[in-house]
Amino acid sequence: MADEDDDIILADLNDEELVEQMFDDLYDGMKDEIEDAVHILLDRGWAPYRILTEALVGGMKIVGEDFRDGILFVPEVLLAANAMKGGMAILKPLLAETGAPTIGKMVIGTVKGDIHDIGKNLVAMMMEGAGFEVVDLGINNPVENYLEAAAAEKPDIIGMSALLTTTMPYMKVVIDTMVAEGIRDDYLVLVGGAPLNEEFGKAIGADAYCRDAAVAVETAKDLIARRHNQRAAG
């Protein structure tokens, strides 16, 4: 796609064409082009939140679907994520200034013994794109880190990630500790990572297993909405 795009001048495209082009450029991991397009839309008076949701998140949704369907692979997703990150870096300070809606707060990190954070980073980025405030604990987190962050940040969601079959059981340690301390039901717990599955998520007492970043966003939105409804009904 890159060759076909050589002659395209982004500023000459109308809004609709430009957003379509941004979908293509995200798909192809073209960070510079995404940054240029974000500036163009800002100059045209688009609200930062609209650019984020319609252009960047919309484009990443296609990337996520093609990853799920085996059309794209991890390297391509990483390049796309890197391009989105470029756009997000421009928008993030503006989002804060313009009072964009925040739909929830998430604390996320990879569990103790696990330094693999690609999946966690993708989830954090997509959650931010969807309007969540994300507190990223980074890698190799013992249970204390999750509990301290939960107490300090008061998130709606605690997210745990693991790539290794040797580290994923640690998620149960965190959840069991939350149960023992009587705080388990104060939070939604989402888990993810390549070796996990839905059965594992249920077995350890998580609220949901999320197969990929797009699913994590949809699951988080859905569970938060349900919790609000339950509280409203109660």
Added chain:
Amino acid sequence: MTGTPDSDTRASAAPNDATLTAAGLAPTGHGKVLIIACGALAREILALRARHGWDHIDLTCLPAILHNHPEKITDAVREAVARHRTSHDRIFVAYADCGTGGTLQTACAELGVEMIAGPHCYAFYEGLTRFEGLDEITSFYLTDFLVRQFDAFVWTPLGLDRHPELRDMYFGHYETLVYQAQTDDPTLTDLARSHAERLGLQFERRLTGYGDLETAMARWAAAG
């Protein structure tokens, strides 16, 4: 393994690495005991068989590239056990858990076949007890086979051949490439060191030999 004590004619009967990666190895049909192994262990198992004269052991290997798709290993082992059940008296499985999340252990128990204890080959080459004490979460491991097949298992699947700029997204939290050497081969050591440089990691070489693989095979040879 040229120049090593194990480079006899039987060891060299192993197919080339590319074949072991993509296709595996068919059994010869000779021998009462069959080992179903990861293709990444073929040369080592054949070398041990030659060293100890375990002529009653036959070997078949699944494609080594399943290492990159651990969710496929358990079904592949099940199918291989079913296929070879009647042709040999005893079957053993030369895999550790290898990222199957315990499903391979469950399957082997159901099938009544023994496998190798531990999380992966890095653990059994090192010796499971010693490996568990190392606690090296920032180490990236390569064996003899993986040093030779580095591009097929690491560089290309991660897209680093096309996008070297992704390197630090994958390896940024690693510190050291640990080469667990099964054989004392200066050429392989140089190659492993060059892989560490490509990944931006420090290099450490440990001559592990065959570790728990040899112990397991000795038990299986005696059982047959």
